[in-house]
Structures are given as structure tokens and as C-alpha cells.
Amino acid sequence: MKTDVLIIGGGVTGLFTAVSLLEQGCRNIVIIEKSYIGSGGTFRCATGIRASFTSREHVNVMKRAIDLWPEYARKLGFLYRRDGYLWVLTRERDVEFFKQVVEFHHSLGVPSRMISPEEVREIVPSINTNGILAAVYDPLAGKAQVFNAVLNAVIHLKRNNINVYEGMRALKISGEGSRIVVETNKGRVEADKVIVAAGKDSANLLKGLGVELPIHNLAKHVLITEAFKPVIKPLIIDWSSSSYILQVFHGNIYIGSDIPEKYDEPAVNKYMFLEKAAKVWTRYFPWLGEVYVLRYWTGYYDMTPDHHPIIGPLEENENILVAAGFSGHGFMMAPAVAEALTQYILGGKPTIPEFENLKPDRFKKGKLIKEIAVFG
Amino acid sequence: MIVGIDPRKVIVCRCENVTLADVLNAIESGLDNLEVLKRKLRIGMGQCQGQTCLLLVAGILARKTGKSFDEVLIPRNRPPISPVKVKYFIGDER
Numbered sequence: 001m002k003t004d005v006l007i008i009g010g011g012v013t014g015l016f017t018a019v020s021l022l023e024q025g026c027r028n029i030v031i032i033e034k035s036y037i038g039s040g041g042t043f044r045c046a047t048g049i050r051a052s053f054t055s056r057e058h059v060n061v062m063k064r065a066i067d068l069w070p071e072y073a074r075k076l077g078f079l080y081r082r083d084g085y086l087w088v089l090t091r092e093r094d095v096e097f098f099k100q101v102v103e104f105h106h107s108l109g110v111p112s113r114m115i116s117p118e119e120v121r122e123i124v125p126s127i128n129t130n131g132i133l134a135a136v137y138d139p140l141a142g143k144a145q146v147f148n149a150v151l152n153a154v155i156h157l158k159r160n161n162i163n164v165y166e167g168m169r170a171l172k173i174s175g176e177g178s179r180i181v182v183e184t185n186k187g188r189v190e191a192d193k194v195i196v197a198a199g200k201d202s203a204n205l206l207k208g209l210g211v212e213l214p215i216h217n218l219a220k221h222v223l224i225t226e227a228f229k230p231v232i233k234p235l236i237i238d239w240s241s242s243s244y245i246l247q248v249f250h251g252n253i254y255i256g257s258d259i260p261e262k263y264d265e266p267a268v269n270k271y272m273f274l275e276k277a278a279k280v281w282t283r284y285f286p287w288l289g290e291v292y293v294l295r296y297w298t299g300y301y302d303m304t305p306d307h308h309p310i311i312g313p314l315e316e317n318e319n320i321l322v323a324a325g326f327s328g329h330g331f332m333m334a335p336a337v338a339e340a341l342t343q344y345i346l347g348g349k350p351t352i353p354e355f356e357n358l359k360p361d362r363f364k365k366g367k368l369i370k371e372i373a374v375f376g
Numbered sequence: 377m378i379v380g381i382d383p384r385k386v387i388v389c390r391c392e393n394v395t396l397a398d399v400l401n402a403i404e405s406g407l408d409n410l411e412v413l414k415r416k417l418r419i420g421m422g423q424c425q426g427q428t429c430l431l432l433v434a435g436i437l438a439r440k441t442g443k444s445f446d447e448v449l450i451p452r453n454r455p456p457i458s459p460v461k462v463k464y465f466i467g468d469e470r
Binding site: 035036037038039043147148151154155158166225226250269271274275277278279281282288289290291292293294295296297 | 405406407409411412415416418421422423425454455456459460461462463465466467
């Protein structure tokens, strides 16, 4: 099989990139996915979208993504809404820390603000604010429907004769002259450009080319309850316990909570997670105790040393591009990443200059990015 | 398919109110495996966790795609096996 652009990885990053390339007139694209569409981090994720981060790179990339999300929602037909993020703070030192964070946000045009427990109750009437000293509210943040976003992208691509192959696993990448050859479990694919957007597998694939991507999987745990009418509008983070809750568009309540995990250990179900999630969130929402848990699943954050993604062409071969190591933030930035990769593929530079700081060679060159807070 | 029955009036998933027509349209649009159909249609994601609909949809999918039943029936069951109230996970101290 021959193609102009081969995308390895059928998650939100790969699929949105194909949608973006198609928009720019690039029609000869093949996407291969080792399992089923969205089967990695994408379909497991919390679907939160925010620009309230603590690095210039994250803030500016996410702001661009937030500009683009409504366009994707319209074009592909899914719900996206700016319902906000709320960090509830229960310790003095966290309040002091977040004052600096909010100041940083303002310096980059992110409209977060410190609010009182009374204001928290105005935004989330059913919350018990006992123990909350203050909160940070980001009204620009929001959420999107992950299943429709991704599956409608697949339908859109298929309608435009772009093939998305499931159950097709890339095994080896090599450069032969100006073409890139990818061996898969279902034969060989030749392409002018290859985008590797395959989570931690990206690192394994590129090792054969002598490229070291420092990506490690970190197990994460989430549960979802039965569905209700809208009751919790923003995504709420309990900062002191590293836990979050949101109500997805369908009405189910989605809860994530950190429990101790080590890099690259397999994600397995642990009772400890259920206990912590239940304890933390029934304190804020006593009524939650009576709500039924439908499902509990695990997934991975593909972590990098600076908790920022690896995006852009390889120094060793500019026809191979990477988009991996999103460290828990791949879904929210996907539209901006798709745009940047499209610009690289078409021979340009990304509109958002901070993308250049995320290139794969930054680890080798010691140009790591610092962030104070990784969440969600 | 059964002749003379309107697929828009046949309920395949009672929890999420999904009709046979929804299933057929989704398969037609190119979503041809159960994992993806589950997420597009929400079959298997309601209160009963797919006890009825997953088998039905697997059967429809097998007939439409010519694959064997075993080939199409893949979605993983997530715990709990049946829904459990949040309060039962809290443990001793409360």
C-alpha cells in the first residue's frame, strides 16, 4: 500500500489530524490503529478542555484548541460546551499557590479567578462547601462528547474515501530514500510522511530508528455512574486529594482519583480507588452515596519527563512526525495539535510558536518545559 | 432482517432506547465493530450493562458483515457486574 500521509494511531490526535489535512486538500491519507478506534487514552478520558495551565506552552496551545473546538463540534456534529473548571481548595498553602497560578493565567489572557465558597454554591448548588477555603474558577474551560467527536470524524473521513484500518499494528518504521516504509501485521505501507500518534507505542516504534522518546505509562482509574439530568455543571477538582468529578453530556457522573501507581506497571482494577473516589466525593455531594456506579475502568497517561507532549518532526528524519506523550491532556489539545501537524506536513511552521518548544529533540538538548501542576 | 417490521420501531437496547434502525444506520456508516458501535449508540452502557443488547447487536453485526458471531463479540465487561451504590464503597470510617 502507498499513500502520501500515513497516520499510526486511531485516537483523537490521529483522526483530527486527518480531518485537518483533508480540509487543506490533502486527500491521500491512511490511518492505522492496532485495536479499535479510540481504544487507547481517547475513549477512556474525562473529556475536559481547559487553558488554565502553568506553562506558556500549555496555555497557548490549549487556547488555540479552545478556539478550534467549536468549529470541530459544528463540522462533525457533537456537543462542546464551556461549562467551566472549578478547583476546590481546602488548605491555606494551596490557596497561596493558586493565587500565583491565577496571576500567571491573567498574564496570558486566561480568565480564571479566585472565588469564595458562597460563589462555589452559586455555580454548583448541590455541593457541600464545608472545609472549602476558596476555589479557582475557569469559565473558559469546558468539555466535549468524546465518542461522537471521534466516531463522527471516522464517518467523515470514510465518506471522503480516507481509509481507517482497525486491527492493523505498525511493527517497524524505516526510511528508504525519500519514502518512509512501515511494516505492519497486515503488510507494508509506503508513505511520504508518517505521523506517529500511538501513545507509548510511539517510543517503541521509533527506537528502531535510534530515536529515544522518554514516554512512560502511568495507570489511572475512573468510574462512571448512572445518568441524571444536569446537576454538576463544571468539572470539579479536589486539589488536596488529586480527584475530580464531572457530569458528562449524557448525564453520567464521571469520577477520577489518584492512587499510588508506578511508571509502566500494568493498569489493574484496585478497590482502593473505589474507596477513595467514594470517600472524597460523598463528602462534597452527600446525595452521591445513593447513586449507582455502572462501570470502573483504567487507562494510562503517557507521561514525559516534563509532562508536556512530544510534537513535531524528528531531527533525524523530518518526514517522520511525532504526536505522543500527552501526559493526560491529549484530548483537550487535539484540534490545535492537528492544525500544527498539518502545517508541518504542508511545509510550514505552526501558527502557535510554542509548538516549536515541544519538538522531540528537546530531551536530548536538555530543553525541558516546566509545569507546576498536572491535572485531569 | 425480518420482512414487514419497521426497524425504527424495534427496540434493541431498552436502557438507552436504541432502535434496530439506529444499529443498521451506524453499521451502514462504516462503524463495523462492536466496540465502536457500543460507543456510538451507547448499547451496553446503560443500567443493565448490555445483558440484552450486546448479544442482539453482535448477531445483527455478524449477519451484516458476514463475520462469525465469535469474531464480533468482543466488548470487555467492566466491574461491577451489576450496579452498586457509591456509599457501599466508602468503607468503615465515615
